[in-house]
Ligand SMILES: *[C@@H]1O[C@H](CO)[C@@H](O)[C@H](O)[C@H]1NC(C)=O
Ligand SMILES: *[C@@H]1O[C@H](CO)[C@@H](O)[C@H](O)[C@H]1NC(C)=O
Ligand SMILES: *[C@@H]1O[C@H](CO)[C@@H](O)[C@H](O)[C@H]1NC(C)=O
């Protein structure tokens with residue numbers, strides 16, 4: 001941030017012609033020039049004496065009815081309120097304030113008597129003391145500009161602000177068309193804001209004694225997503241091929257992409273890569289682009305056709321396929337082991353089960369009635 005304090009300067013003195021040395025000491029100090037200072041700042045009242053061969057022998061500065069300082073060629077005497085705060089230069093009558101108060105604003109008078117010619121000269125000067133401008137900043141509203149909506153920038157500042165100027169990309173900004181400026185120049189309104197308004201904005205607040213510029217506000221209009229599209233290596237691939245589906249959108253800020261297949265969320269990046277495509281990868285893919293600032297969503301669709309068959313000896317297997325195959329292998333081994341055990345140990349198994357073949361022993365006569373013979377046929 002830049003801060004400039006314009007001060008010092010000026011004027012004064014008198015126009016005395018060489019020929020009017022004697023009697024009427026003319027008055028002086030160019031009165032149309034007001035001195036502008038800032039609270040806490042410095043200011044100098046320069047006097048210049050004409051004719052230039054004269055110096056100040058003695059003199060007095062007054063502020064209204066109050067004497068600021070009187071001096072002779074050998075010493076100066078300050079009024080209490082001004083001790084340490086002002087300095088007079090005896091030879092020239094120049095008065096310097098080291099630290100201005102707001103209450104120093106007003107009209108000052110000076111009278112001097114010159115040496116060696118003993119001319120009496122009078123002058124006046126007007127001082128205005130301003131609160132320095134500080135804390136200049138731009139506030140956007142809303143925080144993020146959205147294309148075709150209203151937007152404004154406000155320039156806020158502390159201190160005594162008398163004027164505000166706006167600059168876009170180092171050029172003074174003049175309101176026109178969809179850009180308007182409030183009567184106090186504080187608020188720049190975009191109605192609506194467009195991409196062509198993008199750029200670097202600064203505002204400068206000033207008064208006659210100080211000015212300060214804000215930091216750059218970089219305006220970036222948000223829009224989109226627009227023109228969402230999917231580009232794929234091909235939409236008709238054979239099993240085992242690599243498929244790279246890339247989504248794109250025109251969007252500020254960059255869109256967030258989400259992929260769907262048959263309504264299910266499958267991926268959350270701009271590129272959806274299938275290293276080795278399978279038949280069940282075929283289908284309608286949707287890429288959804290979302291802009292987090294405009295909160296708009298748009299999507300694109302693409303149908304992927306897969307031809308061929310899924311036998312992929314050295315292709316990549318999914319986790320599901322690996323689990324399935326593992327379970328299958330374990331089951332097969334278990335069944336084979338069971339069959340071997342049954343075959344080898346059939347006698348023991350029969351014994352354990354109490355298996356008898358074709359023989360019914362009648363143990364007592366009490367077992368009268370119908371007998372049923374259930375015959376298990378075991379092939380071996
Ligand atoms: C904003 O308006 C322009 C011009 O009418 C149009 O081309 C553009 O698509 C609009 N943008 C949005 C985000 O509505
Ligand atoms: C805005 O400022 C940035 C750096 O602060 C600079 O890179 C960019 O070029 C500027 N833009 C314009 C349009 O001047
Ligand atoms: C002080 O400010 C006024 C405007 O208020 C201006 O006319 C004048 O020239 C300024 N003085 C100096 C010395 O710049």
Ligand SMILES: *[C@@H]1O[C@H](CO)[C@@H](O)[C@H](O)[C@H]1NC(C)=O
Pocket residue numbers: 236237305307
């Ligand atoms: C895909 O390509 C195969 C072989 O090139 C072709 O037979 C089939 O018709 C194509 N399918 C589509 C939907 O384009």
Ligand SMILES: *[C@@H]1O[C@H](CO)[C@@H](O)[C@H](O)[C@H]1NC(C)=O
Pocket residue numbers: 244245246271273
């Ligand atoms: C997929 O395609 C995009 C755009 O063509 C490319 O930037 C990216 O590197 C590709 N990814 C792979 C893994 O091939």
Ligand SMILES: *[C@@H]1O[C@H](CO)[C@@H](O)[C@H](O)[C@H]1NC(C)=O
Pocket residue numbers: 282283284303
């Ligand atoms: C994909 O969508 C098109 C039209 O929306 C439809 O005709 C086609 O059957 C869909 N394909 C699949 C695999 O669901």
